[in-house]
Amino acid sequence: MENIIVRNDGAVSEITINRPQALNALNIAALTELRESFGNLPQETRVVILTGSGEKSFVAGADIREMKDLSAARARELARLGQTTFSEIERGRHVVIAAVNGYALGGGCELAMACDIRLASSNAKFGQLEVGLGIAPGFGGSQRLPRLVGKGYAKQMIFTGEMIDAAEALRIGLVNQVCEPAELMQASRALAGKIISKSFSAVLAAKEAIDNGLNMDDESAFRFEAEIFGMCFSEDDQREGMDAFLNKRQPGFK
Numbered sequence: 001m002e003n004i005i006v007r008n009d010g011a012v013s014e015i016t017i018n019r020p021q022a023l024n025a026l027n028i029a030a031l032t033e034l035r036e037s038f039g040n041l042p043q044e045t046r047v048v049i050l051t052g053s054g055e056k057s058f059v060a061g062a063d064i065r066e067m068k069d070l071s072a073a074r075a076r077e078l079a080r081l082g083q084t085t086f087s088e089i090e091r092g093r094h095v096v097i098a099a100v101n102g103y104a105l106g107g108g109c110e111l112a113m114a115c116d117i118r119l120a121s122s123n124a125k126f127g128q129l130e131v132g133l134g135i136a137p138g139f140g141g142s143q144r145l146p147r148l149v150g151k152g153y154a155k156q157m158i159f160t161g162e163m164i165d166a167a168e169a170l171r172i173g174l175v176n177q178v179c180e181p182a183e184l185m186q187a188s189r190a191l192a193g194k195i196i197s198k199s200f201s202a203v204l205a206a207k208e209a210i211d212n213g214l215n216m217d218d219e220s221a222f223r224f225e226a227e228i229f230g231m232c233f234s235e236d237d238q239r240e241g242m243d244a245f246l247n248k249r250q251p252g253f254k
């Protein structure tokens with residue numbers, strides 16, 4: 001692949017968007033490869049750490065040079081490709097940690113928001129800059145940002161097109177943690193390590209309950225949670241986890 005680097009290490013895979021000449025902006029080729037790289041992860045991958053190459057940028061948005069001359073039909077195609085790729089990342093059977101190592105702008109901010117958890121380096125900058133280019137967010141930003149930070153702040157970010165820094169992103173709940181740039185990958189790997197030490201079937205069940213439940217009314221969401229909870233009892237990990245606790249030993253999950 002030309003624009004994406006994949007490194008697999010047991011249950012953890014690292015996917016790096018690698019277009020440093022354009023601050024890792026996503027063109028159609030990079031988006032297509034990104035989709036393929038998630039689709040082709042090895043069976044044993046449980047957690048994916050997604051980052052950008054270099055120390056300056058995670059993803060500086062969709063590739064403006066490529067987008068500029070798109071016809072309306074190609075723009076719709078691009079939007080569908082971006083939306084499908086991001087939805088597959090969000091709904092896939094992996095936990096995805098965005099290690100935001102610099103600019104996360106436009107489509108880059110939207111990509112980070114499609115991940116399950118976001119860690120940021122202290123030099124990271126976030127923004128939905130689209131209105132300055134004469135467009136509205138097209139890769140899910142108008143939907144995911146208000147769900148993460150609330151409608152008021154999301155509207156402020158989208159309507160002004162201003163960037164916010166990592167400290168502000170932490171304050172409003174857009175990121176989970178801020179680290180020194182040199183420690184970002186180490187912190188992401190440590191978090192991945194904690195997740196893979198637990199029952200993965202239970203982690204995925206919880207992911208499904210959280211993601212689907214957020215789009216339901218309370219009554220339906222609680223019923224859905226009960227369904228998911230019940231399904232855990234048909235997994236070996238439930239018996240193993242509880243037996244290990246009662247016998248004062250460490251669980252050996254599947």
Ligand code: DAK
Pocket residue numbers: 021022023025060061062063064065066075076078079082103105106107108129130133135136137138139
């Ligand atoms: N696209 C293409 N090239 C980019 C780029 C981008 N988004 N961002 C940076 N680059 C390129 C620059 O053109 C420059 O290339 P050369 O001139 O060296 O050839 C190189 O990366 C280095 O950038 P700068 O020289 O500008 O670096 P600075 O440190 O001075 O500034 C910056 C860094 C991140 C502040 C600046 O590059 C910048 O403002 N970049 C643009 C950020 C931006 O506006 N991003 C949001 C893009 S809008 C949709 C589909 C998708 C979307 C919406 C709708 N539909 C189809 C419905 C998504 C939209 C977006 O993501």
